[in-house]
Amino acid sequence: MQSITSRLVxxxxxxxxVFVLLMGISISYSVHKRAETARLDRLQGLIYGIxxxxxxxxxxxxxxxxxxxxxxxxxxxxxxxxxxxxxxxGQRLWQSTSTTxxxxxxxxxxxxxxxxxxxxxxxxxxxxxxxxSTAWAFDNGEELPFIVHVVTEAxxxxxxxxxxxxxxxxxxxxxAIVLLAVQLLVLRRSLKPxxxxxxxxxxxxxxxxxxxxxxxxxxLKSLTLGLNALLGAERERHSQYRHLLGDLAHNLKxxxxxxxxxxxxxxxxxxxxxxQTSLMQQSIDRHTQRATIRSPRYLAPTINIKPVATRxxxxxxxxxxxxxxxxxLSAVDPDFTVRMDEADLFEVLGNLFENACKYGARxxxxxxxxxxxxxxxxxxxxxxxDIDLEQLTQRGVRADSTTPGTGMGLAAADQLMGAxxxxxxxxxxxxxxAAITLAFFQ
Numbered sequence: 001m002q003s004i005t006s007r008l009v010x011x012x013x014x015x016x017x018v019f020v021l022l023m024g025i026s027i028s029y030s031v032h033k034r035a036e037t038a039r040l041d042r043l044q045g046l047i048y049g050i051x052x053x054x055x056x057x058x059x060x061x062x063x064x065x066x067x068x069x070x071x072x073x074x075x076x077x078x079x080x081x082x083x084x085x086x087x088x089x090g091q092r093l094w095q096s097t098s099t100t101x102x103x104x105x106x107x108x109x110x111x112x113x114x115x116x117x118x119x120x121x122x123x124x125x126x127x128x129x130x131x132x133s134t135a136w137a138f139d140n141g142e143e144l145p146f147i148v149h150v151v152t153e154a155x156x157x158x159x160x161x162x163x164x165x166x167x168x169x170x171x172x173x174x175x176a177i178v179l180l181a182v183q184l185l186v187l188r189r190s191l192k193p194x195x196x197x198x199x200x201x202x203x204x205x206x207x208x209x210x211x212x213x214x215x216x217x218x219x220l221k222s223l224t225l226g227l228n229a230l231l232g233a234e235r236e237r238h239s240q241y242r243h244l245l246g247d248l249a250h251n252l253k254x255x256x257x258x259x260x261x262x263x264x265x266x267x268x269x270x271x272x273x274x275x276q277t278s279l280m281q282q283s284i285d286r287h288t289q290r291a292t293i294r295s296p297r298y299l300a301p302t303i304n305i306k307p308v309a310t311r312x313x314x315x316x317x318x319x320x321x322x323x324x325x326x327x328x329l330s331a332v333d334p335d336f337t338v339r340m341d342e343a344d345l346f347e348v349l350g351n352l353f354e355n356a357c358k359y360g361a362r363x364x365x366x367x368x369x370x371x372x373x374x375x376x377x378x379x380x381x382x383x384x385x386d387i388d389l390e391q392l393t394q395r396g397v398r399a400d401s402t403t404p405g406t407g408m409g410l411a412a413a414d415q416l417m418g419a420x421x422x423x424x425x426x427x428x429x430x431x432x433x434a435a436i437t438l439a440f441f442q
Contacts, residue, residue: 004194005187012183020176028165035161039152040116043130046070047148050083054094056136062146064094074098080153088145106149109133118154126154193220204231236418243415302337303345305375309366312349320357327353331367336375338440340420348413352377352436355410361433373442380433389426410436 049070055063062085066075073081074096084095086106104119104127116130128151135145193216203209211231212224306329313327338345356364361379368375384392393414414424421441429435 005191008187008191009180009184012187013180016176016180016183020172024169024172027168031164031168032161035157039128039157040130043116043128043150043152044114046074046081046083046150047130047132050085050148050150051134054085056138056144062093062136062144066097069096080156082151084149086147086149088147093146103127103151104129106131106147108147111135111145126158128152128154128157193217197224201227210235240415240419243411301341302339303342304334304337305345305349305368306332306334306336308342308345309349309353312346312353313364316353316357324362325357326363328363328365331365332375333368333370336368336370338373338375338420340422340440344416344419348416348438351410351413352438356381356434359434372439374437374439376435376437378429378433378435380431383428383432383434384426389428392426393424 049068050064053065053068053070055065057063064085069075069083071081074083076098080098082096082098082103084103084106085093087093088108090106090108107115109115109131111133113133114130115132116128119127119129129149131147131149133145133147135143137143197212197216197220200209200212204212211228214221214224214228216224309329309332313329317325317327340348353364356377356379359381361381363380365378366375367378392410394411410424410426417424417438417440423439425437425439427435427437
């Protein structure tokens with residue numbers, strides 16, 4: 001059985017069947033024993049009543065007052081109940097008017113001894129009989145031993161118990177079927193979230209939805225969150241591969257154009273070809289390395305961010321006029337660390353610092369916030385244009401079309417941040433200029 005529902009229904013059915021069987025046997029046994037005890041109590045009451053209606057005559061013989069008998073049925077001819085008093089020698093001293101087709105013989109037993117048993121008749125019917133061995137004590141010290149013997153047919157009780165057993169097993173069977181049906185409904189309702197997840201997965205395969213519904217029972221919460229994380233990572237990888245191919249194509253475009261122009265010249269410059277092919281190889285190696293990054297990399301090693309920022313600032317100061325551009329890293333916590341590969345951190349900070357220099361900033365300040373685990377770059381340049389700033393992290397969107405560039409710097413930085421569970425947030429500064437906050441994974 002591959003179905004969880006079928007397994008649970010079969011398991012529940014087996015447990016329920018065993019429970020119903022054991023409960024039915026227990027109830028039936030208890031009722032039968034209680035019925036036998038009630039029959040014994042009734043026959044004992046008859047014997048005590050017969051003893052109460054018995055007297056001794058002058059000739060020391062027993063006399064039974066039939067009008068004082070405890071059960072009027074003893075005076076009816078075909079009542080199905082019979083009583084007698086038998087002497088110790090086996091001679092019948094008294095018998096009731098009622099009769100049965102066959103009577104078991106009384107048994108001589110010690111004085112005060114009770115005997116209750118079920119005796120099979122010749123017709124395969126059964127009789128319940130109870131006898132008491134007792135004695136009548138006279139004033140002269142002599143005793144008259146005798147046996148009070150009461151017999152009743154067991155068929156009536158057996159039929160009642162049989163009807164009770166039939167009703168008991170029928171009611172238990174109906175109860176078991178109802179409980180099994182209720183259990184099936186409960187199981188279907190309990191397993192409905194699993195069926196819903198299966199349907200949602202099928203919809204994802206058909207492209208009708210992007211993620212699983214996270215409004216599920218707590219037991220399935222981690223499952224849906226994990227699957228959604230996997231789905232998101234898969235989409236991120238596909239997007240990352242497409243973007244990396246675009247970056248690689250963009251980076252190879254210029255070297256290829258140079259080589260194409262050289263091919264049209266009369267003399268091929270070997271040094272230029274080597275330089276351009278070297279740039280192409282570096283682009284291929286860098287993008288191949290980035291393509292192997294699995295998103296998100298939450299378990300990357302930690303790295304101190306201030307030395308990286310200091311090295312980038314020093315390099316840019318040499319590239320641009322150091323007297324016109326100032327880097328202020330005094331607000332960067334020297335103990336501030338992030339989970340990111342060093343080469344990727346260099347690329348992210350390098351893109352952002354270079355953009356600030358390229359678009360006219362004169363003072364570039366970096367600030368860390370340990371509580372928010374963020375690194376903010378502030379500049380006093382012209383700032384961002386009046387557009388939706390979130391569009392600046394989209395590939396190809398540029399803040400300034402007059403300055404040479406591809407529009408991929410912020411997008412590439414944001415993509416790398418996302419690969420480590422972080423996010424890039426551009427913003428306007430109230431005093432003018434731009435602010436970019438890197439929110440790292442905590």
